[in-house]
Amino acid sequence: MSPLVANLRVIAALGARSVRQTFRRPQLVAPILIFPTLLLAIQTGGAGRAIDLPGFPEVDGFLDFMLAGSIIQSTLLAGNSGGIALAVDIEMGFTDRLLAAPISRFAIVLGRLAGTAALGALAAVWFIAIGMIFGATIHEGVLGAVWMVAFGALSAVAFGGIGAAVALRTGKASVVQGLFPLVFVILFLSSAFFPANLILEPAGSVAEYNPLSFIVEGIRDPVISTLSGETFWKAVGAIALVGGISIGLSALALRHRLRTGG
Amino acid sequence: MEARSATPGLAPIDARANVATIRALVRRAANELLRVPGAAIPGVLAPTIFFLGLTAVFGNLALLPGFTTESYQSFVIPISLMQGAGFTGAATGVNLARDIEQGWFDRLLVSPAPRPVLLAGMVLSASARALVPATVVLVVGFAIGVHWPGVPGLLLALALAMGMGTLAALWGVTLALRYKTQSAAPLMQAGAFTAILMTTAYAPLDLMVGWLQEVARYNPVTQVVEAARQGFVEGGITWSDTWPGVLTLAGLIALMAFFALRQMAKTNE
Numbered sequence: 001m002s003p004l005v006a007n008l009r010v011i012a013a014l015g016a017r018s019v020r021q022t023f024r025r026p027q028l029v030a031p032i033l034i035f036p037t038l039l040l041a042i043q044t045g046g047a048g049r050a051i052d053l054p055g056f057p058e059v060d061g062f063l064d065f066m067l068a069g070s071i072i073q074s075t076l077l078a079g080n081s082g083g084i085a086l087a088v089d090i091e092m093g094f095t096d097r098l099l100a101a102p103i104s105r106f107a108i109v110l111g112r113l114a115g116t117a118a119l120g121a122l123a124a125v126w127f128i129a130i131g132m133i134f135g136a137t138i139h140e141g142v143l144g145a146v147w148m149v150a151f152g153a154l155s156a157v158a159f160g161g162i163g164a165a166v167a168l169r170t171g172k173a174s175v176v177q178g179l180f181p182l183v184f185v186i187l188f189l190s191s192a193f194f195p196a197n198l199i200l201e202p203a204g205s206v207a208e209y210n211p212l213s214f215i216v217e218g219i220r221d222p223v224i225s226t227l228s229g230e231t232f233w234k235a236v237g238a239i240a241l242v243g244g245i246s247i248g249l250s251a252l253a254l255r256h257r258l259r260t261g262g
Numbered sequence: 263m264e265a266r267s268a269t270p271g272l273a274p275i276d277a278r279a280n281v282a283t284i285r286a287l288v289r290r291a292a293n294e295l296l297r298v299p300g301a302a303i304p305g306v307l308a309p310t311i312f313f314l315g316l317t318a319v320f321g322n323l324a325l326l327p328g329f330t331t332e333s334y335q336s337f338v339i340p341i342s343l344m345q346g347a348g349f350t351g352a353a354t355g356v357n358l359a360r361d362i363e364q365g366w367f368d369r370l371l372v373s374p375a376p377r378p379v380l381l382a383g384m385v386l387s388a389s390a391r392a393l394v395p396a397t398v399v400l401v402v403g404f405a406i407g408v409h410w411p412g413v414p415g416l417l418l419a420l421a422l423a424m425g426m427g428t429l430a431a432l433w434g435v436t437l438a439l440r441y442k443t444q445s446a447a448p449l450m451q452a453g454a455f456t457a458i459l460m461t462t463a464y465a466p467l468d469l470m471v472g473w474l475q476e477v478a479r480y481n482p483v484t485q486v487v488e489a490a491r492q493g494f495v496e497g498g499i500t501w502s503d504t505w506p507g508v509l510t511l512a513g514l515i516a517l518m519a520f521f522a523l524r525q526m527a528k529t530n531e
Contacts, residue, residue: 030448038456045474046464047320062471181307188315203318 007107014098014111019118021085031077031180032119033126040070040130043193055197059224060137067131068220069192071148072212074123075156076183080176082116083163087173105258109168109250113160120156124149124219136223144222151219154239161246168253192216214238283375287383288390294357295391305349306395313342313399316464317406323465330466331495336409339399340490341463343419344483346395347427348454354388355434355450362442377526381519385431392427396420408494415493418504422490425511430454432518439525461487485510 023029040063048062059065086109089095098108128138128145138144167176187193189203190212199207207213218235221227295302317335324334331337361367370380396419404410411419434450441449460477461484462470470478478484489507493499 025445030452034448034452035455038452038459042456042459042474043464045470045472045477046459046462047323048471049326049465049469050320050323053322053325178304181304181311184308184311184315188311188319194319198322200318200321 003104007104010103010107011111011114014108015114015118018082018085018112018115022081022115022119032074032081032123036070036074036077036123036127037130039073040066040127044134050194050198053198055195057195057224061135063131063134064136064223065195065220066193067127067136067223068148068216069187070127071124071152071219072155072190072192072216073183073187074127075120075152076159076187077180078116078119078123078156079159079161079163080179080183081163082112082119082160083165083167083176083179084173086112086164087167087171087176090167090171091173099258105254106251109164109254112164113157113247116160116163117153117157120160121149121153123156124152131223138223139225140222140227144227147222147227148219151215151235151239154243155215155219158239158243158246161243161250165246165249165253168250168257171257186210186212190216211238211242215242279374280376280379283373283379284383284386287380288387291354291357291384291387291391295394302391302394305346305353306398308349309342309346309395309399310402312345313338313403314406316341320464323469326465326469328466328469331409333407333409333495335403335406336494337491338463339403339408339494340419340422340487341458341461342399342403343396343423343490344426344458344487345455346399347392347423347425348430348458349451350392350395351388351427351430351432352434352447352450352454354384354391354431355436355438356444356447358384358435358438359442359444359446362438363444371529377529378523381432381435381522381526384435385428385519385522388431388434389424389428392424393420396423411493412498415499418499419490419493422486422507422511425515426454426458426486429511429515429518432515432522436518436522436525439522439529457481457483458487463487482510482514 022032044061044063044066050056051059051062051065057065086095095108099105128148131138138148140147163176163179166179167173170176189206190196190210191199191207192212196204196207196213198204214231214234215238217231218238221231313335316338320338321334323329324332324337329337358367361370371377400408400416430450430453433453437446437450437453440446460474460481462478464470467475467478467484485507487507489504492503
């Protein structure tokens with residue numbers, strides 16, 4: 001077996017383990033699916049009249065606008081949950097056993113991120129289904145839905161890298177869990193829940209340049225209008241930026257762990 | 263005055279011993295707060311972040327015709343007070359689940375303290391702890407321009423937040439005794455989260471849309487939120503806007519206490 005195939009098998013096995021692990025622990029599933037779904041329902045009903053505000057983009061309903069925000073919230077939390085699970089593996093010695101195995105060390109991290117990507121894709125499918133059931137329309141049709149799922153998976157990897165980096169650097173689940181409130185800070189400072197031009201200052205200006213806003217707009221675009229090249233490339237660029245930094249930090253944290261042993 | 267013994271055939275325990283037990287349990291919870299302050303940070307941070315975030319993101323909703331105030335932060339702050347209390351109450355359930363997992367609660371159960379006294383110790387500590395996130399949220403709120411509700415309005419809001427902390431703690435304790443694992447934590451948090459946000463959290467009832475408007479109309483917690491809100495959005499409190507919230511909260515606490523006590527009685531039967 002070639003080394004590449006062997007590594008891909010390791011990544012697939014660890015990714016599948018990561019997904020199974022998530023669904024066996026209610027503490028990990030709840031933030032990814034249950035809380036964002038509740039928040040979607042509450043915000044759609046509670047702030048639904050926001051579409052009457054001058055300056056709000058043309059949408060069929062507030063649910064159409066909110067779907068992208070819920071997907072990105074879910075992928076951010078999937079990344080955080082993945083980091084917590086990795087830290088638990090480190091605390092329990094499972095990662096040490098993997099490090100001693102004859103496999104690529106980075107495949108261990110990529111395996112975890114593959115699981116996070118699968119959860120991101122699943123979250124996107126979940127919210128698209130909820131949207132369809134409750135009357136949302138995806139203007140770009142099936143292609144748009146596929147697009148949303150792909151962006152969901154890729155952004156989960158990008159954000160999962162941050163959780164993985166913190167887990168590898170600290171080895172403590174409680175520290176990664178401490179990132180949870182930060183997820184909401186980043187979300188509120190983006191256009192995830194509201195158009196950036198209608199967010200109060202100074203948060204509105206931050207939202208305009210927050211990379212997360214570009215990713216959200218990339219996921220939202222196929223729902224509320226037609227795919228535009230500019231929005232697409234901005235989203236791809238933002239995912240590449242966040243992913244590059246986070247995976248780079250994960251590599252550094254892994255190297256530090258191997259050098260110092262903790 | 264004498265309380266009944268927890269176990270038939272044993273000598274009755276006097277009220278002073280019960281009060282001492284409650285004080286010890288409240289003191290233990292306070293010690294956790296003082297000696298492990300990091301554990302309290304998420305419960306304080308979450309409602310504060312939500313308050314600032316909701317104000318910034320949805321602040322322009324106050325421009326909608328028919329909105330009951332021009333200050334969205336004043337409209338939202340009671341929700342953040344209740345959320346803080348809800349998280350604190352849920353944390354009581356999680357802490358009890360941890361005590362059950364580690365065997366500490368078993369030792370409490372074999373003590374001569376009656377089970378209602380053990381329950382009272384746990385929920386009273388949650389009630390007092392609800393003041394911690396409430397204080398932080400209020401300080402941040404006044405700093406960014408929340409309307410001063412007057413002393414009676416402030417005291418009413420704090421009292422209702424303490425009541426909500428008690429209610430959420432009773433819910434958390436019931437679930438902890440039922441499932442005996444910290445894995446039930448999301449259920450404890452989701453209960454408080456849902457009950458508080460499925461009210462007039464984001465907008466007045468007339469401006470809500472769809473099924474949530476009907477849910478909020480009949481959700482009893484809406485009465486509690488509206489009672490806590492009146493000082494912040496109207497500048498004064500009235501008895502007619504206060505008693506429905508107080509009565510509803512008292513009823514909910516009595517109902518949840520019944521379930522918690524029933525679960526207590528079933529524990530280790």
